[in-house]
Amino acid sequence: MALTAGIVGLPNVGKSTLFNAITKAGAEMANYPFATIDPNVGMVEVPDKRLTRIDTLIPAKKLIHTTFEFTDIAGIVKGASKGEGLGNKFLENIRQVDAIVHVVRAFDDDNITSVTGTVDPLDDIETINLELSISDLDAVNKRYTKVEKMAKSAKDKDAQEEFEVLKKIKPVLEEGGSVRTIDFDEDEQKIVKGLFLLTSKPVLYVANIAEDDMADPEGSKYYKVIEDYAKKEKRRSYRCFC
Ligand SMILES: Nc1nc2c(ncn2[C@@H]2O[C@H](COP(=O)(O)OP(=O)(O)OP(=O)(O)O)[C@@H](O)[C@H]2O)c(=O)[nH]1
Ligand SMILES: [Mg+2]
Secondary structure (H helix, E strand, O other): OOEEEEEEOOOOOOHHHHHHHHHOOOOOOOOOOOOOOOOEEEEEEEOOHHHHHHHHHOOOOOOOOEEEEEEEOOOOOOOHHHOOOOOOHHHHHHOOOOEEEEEEEEOOOOOOOOOOOOOOHHHHHHHHHHHHHHHHHHHHHHHHHHHHHHHOOOOOHHHHHHHHHHHHHHHHHHOOOOHHHOOOOHHHHHHHHHOOOHHHOOEEEEEEEOHHHOOOHHHOHHHHHHHHHHHHHHHHOOOOOO
8 A cells, every 4th residue: 555645845945846846746736835735646666676576576467656745835924724824724724644754944945935925944844733733632532532432431442542532632732742652551552543633643844945055955054943943853752753
C-alpha cells in the first residue's frame, strides 16, 4: 500500500511548487494566496535498488516499486479554525495520511506576497501547528462526549481504554500542543492511530530556501531557525522525523 503525506503551510509559501517538484503533476503555482483551493493529489514511485537487485537474481514478471502519495492542500492562516481565510475544513482531506510535510517560507523576495507581511519561520510554524492542534481538539471533543458515555458501561472495555487515551490527549491539545509529544504505550498507540489526529503524525519540516542559499543551506538564517525548531520538537516527540 502507498505511503501517504499531506502538505501543509501558510498560503503562498511554495507548497504547490514542492508538490510539483516531487510529483511532476503540474498543479497551479501562483503568486497570490489561496491559489490552491481543491486538493491536488499526486503519486510518485519510490525506486528501491534492493528490489532491482532481487529482480536480477530472481527475475519477476513485473517489477512494482512502492509508491508515495502526496496531497497538496489550501494554505492555512492564523484563525483558520474560526473561519479566517478558507477556514480549516479542508484539513479533513489529510486526516488519514501517514505523515505531514510542513512547508515553511525561508526566502526573501519582495515580489512574492507574504500573508503575514514578514518572513518569520518560527511564527509561521507555530501558527500552523496551533491550527492543527485546534482542528484535532475539535475532533477529540466530538469523540470525548460519545466515548465518555460508552465508557460508563462496565462491559465496554474498548471505550474505557479509548477514554483514558482521550483524557491524556485533550489537555495537551487545549494548551496548543501536539499529540506526538505525549508518551503512549503500545496499546495506546494503536488507539491514537485510529483517531486520525494530525498532530499525532510524524512531521517533516521543509525549509523553502532561496536559490542563492542552495549551495550552503546552513548559511541561511531562516534554515537554522527551522532546523532548531525541528530538533527541539524531535527531542520532545516520541516519533518525529525531521
Ligand atoms: N523567490 C522564490 N519564490 C518561490 C519559491 N518557491 C515558490 N515560489 C513562488 O511563490 C509563489 C507561491 O508558490 P506556490 O507553490 O503556489 O505556493 P502555495 O504555498 O502552494 O500557495 P497557496 O496554494 O496559495 O497556498 C509562486 O509564484 C512561486 O513561484 C522560492 O523558493 N523562491
Ligand atoms: Mg498551492
